Amino acid sequence: MLDVPMPARTLYDRVKRVIPSIEWPVFVDDIEAILALKRQRNAVILAHNYQTPEIFHCVADIVGDSLALARKAADTRADVIVLAGVHFMAETAKLLNPDKTVLIPDLEAGCSLAESISPADVRLMRRHYPDVPVVTYVNTSAAVKAESDICCTSGNAKAVVESLGVSRVMMLPDEYLARNIAAETDVEIIAWKGHCEVHERFTPADIRDLRENNPGVVVLAHPECPPEVVALADFSGSTAAMSDYVGREKPGRVVLLTECSMSDNVAVAHPEVDFVRPCNLCPHMKRITLANIRSALEENRHEVTIEPALAEPARRAVERMLAI
CATH class of the missing domain: 3.40.50.10800 (NadA-like)
Incomplete structure (x- = not known):
């Protein structure tokens, strides 16, 4: 393997089974810079499980699924949070850390599920199904969360649905998640038609x-x-x-x-x-790279903000989930 400075050589030991040695030197400068910038800015990097190994294993401080990132984001003492994931995850981190700087390296890192439903859609569903609580998947915008009663993730959806103590709920926007959870519970679930493109x-x-x-x-x-x-x-x-x-x-x-x-x-x-390894790739997750994580820390971009009128009810929906 080509000579690289420490600690990158040590880090390569973690990922040598999944990153060829010939590719590693391409990552080294950005990794070294990111590690230094995190120390300088008291920053942490939250990385979803779908991030590439050089991000997930070499620069991230907190890793996991949406639920784990949401829980751990609420506990961090860092001044700056960089979300190596998609935009709704960065918004969730901001909801739980309103006084911290939350950055997303690429504003175009979206989500087909989040884009499949709007706040107006949720209000329309409420008119059709009055008095039926709305359980919203975290894969949604803060504006949609603000229209919801409680959030869920794929890991806790069944527990969230059953925690409400009702016979019928709306679960938005992932149709397949809703149908799969419906098969595990006696609660009737009204679904939306959103799907994950992966x-x-x-x-x-x-x-x-x-x-x-x-x-x-x-x-x-x-x-x-x-x-x-x-x-x-x-x-x-x-x-x-x-x-x-x-x-x-x-x-x-x-x-x-x-x-x-x-x-x-x-x-x-x-x-x-x-x-x-069947490779169904998420084009949104892959917009996050070492290079733009480095730029986010160097240039303070792109900072995530949420209007206070939306943040309060959206935060309440996420916190209700985390309390379960």
């Missing part, structure tokens, strides 16, 4: 092909996948739950039906497991 592409045929070409493979599916895909999987759960499953069960061969960087990040901790 997970909606998985099909039952994909699973059949994976099993045929990889005998003995264990199939783990995210609950944003279509219900017919989840039904054929060996396990379904949030990205955190899938990672925990691999660590607990240690399958000889496994496939994660979710965004492609997830497999790389989990594989780092489990060299004994063979990961089959």
Whole structure:
């Protein structure tokens, strides 16, 4: 491997199974600069499980799924939070840290689910279903959260729905998550028609092909996948739950039906497991790079702000979720 300064060489040991040595020198300058900038600015980097390994394992301070990032964002003592993820995640971090500087490295890092529903849509649903509480997936804008009663993630959706003690709820905007949770609870769930552009592409045929070409493979599916895909999987759960499953069960061969960087990040901790990698890539997550994380810290861009009139009710919906 080409000579690189410390601590980058030490960091490479973490990711050498998923990043070829010939690629590593391309990342070194940005990694070294980011580590120094974090110290200078008392900053932390929150990275979602879908970030690439050089971000997830080499510069991030807090990693996880949406629920873990939301919980840990509420506890950080840093002055600056850089969200290596998509815009709704940065807004959630700002809701929970109104007095801190929250940066997102690329303003175009969006989400098909967040874009599938507007505050006006939620108000329309309330008119159609008066007195039915609105459970809103965190994959939504702060403005949509402000119209909601409580938020949920894929990891706690069932617990949130059942915590309300009612017979019927609206769960917005992910139709497939709503249908998959409906199969696990007696609560009637009214769904919206939003879909994740990564997970909606998985099909039952994909699973059949994976099993045929990889005998003995264990199939783990995210609950944003279509219900017919989840039904054929060996396990379904949030990205955190899938990672925990691999660590607990240690399958000889496994496939994660979710965004492609997830497999790389989990594989780092489990060299004994063979990961089959179908690559459904999230173009929004991949807008976040080491280079623009560095620029965010150097130039204080792009700062996330939320109007106070929206922030208060949106924060209440997120905090109700975190209290469960």
